[in-house]
Structure formats: structure tokens, C-alpha cells
Amino acid sequence: xxxxxxxxxxxxxxxxxxxxxxxxxxxxxxxxxxxxxxxxxxxxxxxxxxxxxxxxxxxxxxxxxxxxxxxxxxxxxxxxxxxxxxxxxxxxxxxxxxxxxxxxxxxxxxxxxxxxxxxxxxxxxxxxxxxxxxxxxxxxxxxxxxxxxxxxxxxxxxxxxxxxxxxxxxxxxxxxxxxxxxxxxxxxxxxxxxxxxxxxxxxxxxxxxxxxxxxxxxxxxx
Numbered sequence: 001x002x003x004x005x006x007x008x009x010x011x012x013x014x015x016x017x018x019x020x021x022x023x024x025x026x027x028x029x030x031x032x033x034x035x036x037x038x039x040x041x042x043x044x045x046x047x048x049x050x051x052x053x054x055x056x057x058x059x060x061x062x063x064x065x066x067x068x069x070x071x072x073x074x075x076x077x078x079x080x081x082x083x084x085x086x087x088x089x090x091x092x093x094x095x096x097x098x099x100x101x102x103x104x105x106x107x108x109x110x111x112x113x114x115x116x117x118x119x120x121x122x123x124x125x126x127x128x129x130x131x132x133x134x135x136x137x138x139x140x141x142x143x144x145x146x147x148x149x150x151x152x153x154x155x156x157x158x159x160x161x162x163x164x165x166x167x168x169x170x171x172x173x174x175x176x177x178x179x180x181x182x183x184x185x186x187x188x189x190x191x192x193x194x195x196x197x198x199x200x201x202x203x204x205x206x207x208x209x210x211x212x213x214x215x216x217x218x219x220x221x222x
Contacts, residue, residue, distance in 0.1 A: 049131030049167035052084075054139050055123050059154030062122035065102035070153030073097050077151060078144035081126060083114040084134055090142050104148070124149070128164060135164025 060067075071077060075095055082088040093107035101119060108117040115128050115137055128135040139158045141147060149155055 046132060046167040047170050049135070050165040051128045051131045052135035052137055052162060052164035053125050053127040054137040054161040055120075055125045055159040056139070056149045056152075057156040057159050058124065058152060059156060060122075063101055063119060063124065064122070065105075065119060066100050068153070069099050069101050069104050071095060071099045071104065071148075071151055073099055075146060077146045077148035078142040079108070079148040080140045080142040081112070081115060082136075082138040082140070083128055084130055084136055086114075088138065088140060090144065092144070093148065108148075130164065131167065132164055133166045137161055 073095060074097070076092055077095070078090050078092045080088055080090045091108070091111045093104070093111055095103060095107065101124070105117045105119070113129065115126050117124065117126050119125070126137050126139060128137050138161055139149070141150065149158075
């Protein structure tokens with residue numbers, strides 16, 4: 001049986017995607033040696049993108065987490081937002097006895113995941129969860145009686161939205177290794193062993209930055 005031994009330092013793992021170091025030339029040799037079991041694919045991913053956001057203009061431009069928002073205790077409030085060009089939707093929160101900006105922020109962020117509310121340089125800001133050129137926030141007045149931001153002390157307006165930006169393109173490599181039924185596979189802290197001698201039934205993906213791709217391997221005849 002021919003056993004392919006792939007040697008690399010495991011940097012991180014998310015599910016079946018392991019970040020490893022290596023060179024593409026070495027990977028190409030490995031693919032050529034085992035064309036039925038290993039495939040390589042390149043793609044571009046944008047990194048360091050910038051999220052779009054919109055700020056709420058209040059008379060006080062230096063608010064802090066513990067400052068009182070001016071909202072009423074034990075009251076429900078609604079806000080309306082469109083995220084990344086999608087349809088506007090309304091969300092409702094209910095405050096407790098704590099009506100600080102911090103309590104409002106926690107309540108808002110508990111009912112929506114596509115964007116988040118925060119204090120940035122003393123100003124309330126709603127930021128999209130995405131970071132690219134389509135990242136965008138549009139706040140508007142809700143139809144409910146108790147309007148969240150409008151009811152805050154010193155509310156003036158919604159500031160002009162700032163659209164996000166694409167990041168830098170980074171070339172990535174995906175090395176697909178097809179594991180055989182009953183094949184010899186072992187995972188250790190610094191080494192990964194995968195046999196490639198039987199028909200494949202599943203795939204493991206190794207994803208790493210192309211310019212850091214130094215994948216060492218040897219072929220051992222058993």
C-alpha cells in the first residue's frame with residue numbers, strides 16, 4: 001500500500017478546514033502523483049474589508065455606556081433598519097429598569113445579527129456585519145408609537161450613511177484530499193497522515209493563503 005504522508009504545522013481549524021503552511025509547487029507535485037485522490041483549486045477572497053455604517057445624531061456628541069438614554073423604564077421601543085441593500089425591517093426591544101445607552105445597545109444586539117449598535121467616539125453607530133462594497137445601513141423612522149432612537153434625549157436625525165469597502169484580494173488554495181473507506185488516517189498536533197490507495201468516499205479540505213502555502217510531503221511504500 002502506498003501511504004502519502006503530509007507534514008505541516010496545524011495553525012487553526014474550523015470544522016474540516018485546516019490552515020497549514022506550504023508551497024503551491026509542492027502541492028502540484030502531490031496532485032500529479034495522485035490525480036484520482038487529490039485535487040487543488042485556487043480562488044480569490046477579499047480580506048480587510050470595511051463595514052458600512054450609519055450614526056444617530058444626538059445633541060450630546062460624547063455619550064458613554066452608562067449615560068442615561070432618556071428612554072422610559074419597562075417600555076417597548078421599535079427601530080427600523082435596512083441592511084446591505086435589503087428590505088427595511090422593524091425590530092422591538094423592551095427595556096428593564098436600566099435605561100442607559102449600554103442597556104439599549106445590549107437589547108438591540110440581542111434581536112438582530114445582521115448589524116450591531118455601538119458607541120464610537122461618543123456617538124451611537126449601527127454597523128453592518130458584512131465588510132465589502134455592498135455593506136450598508138439605512139435607518140428610518142418606524143411606524144410604531146414608541147420609536148427607539150427618536151425617543152432618546154436630544155435626538156436630531158440620522159446621519160448620512162457610509163458605505164463599506166472591499167478589502168484586498170488574497171489568493172487562496174484549496175487542497176481536496178479524498179479519503180478512502182477504511183483508509184489509514186491519523187491526526188496529530190504537527191503531522192497529518194492520509195492513505196490514498198482505496199476509492200474515495202469523503203473529502204477533507206485544507207485551506208491556506210497561497211503565498212504561505214508550504215506543504216511538505218513524502219510517499220512511503222508499505
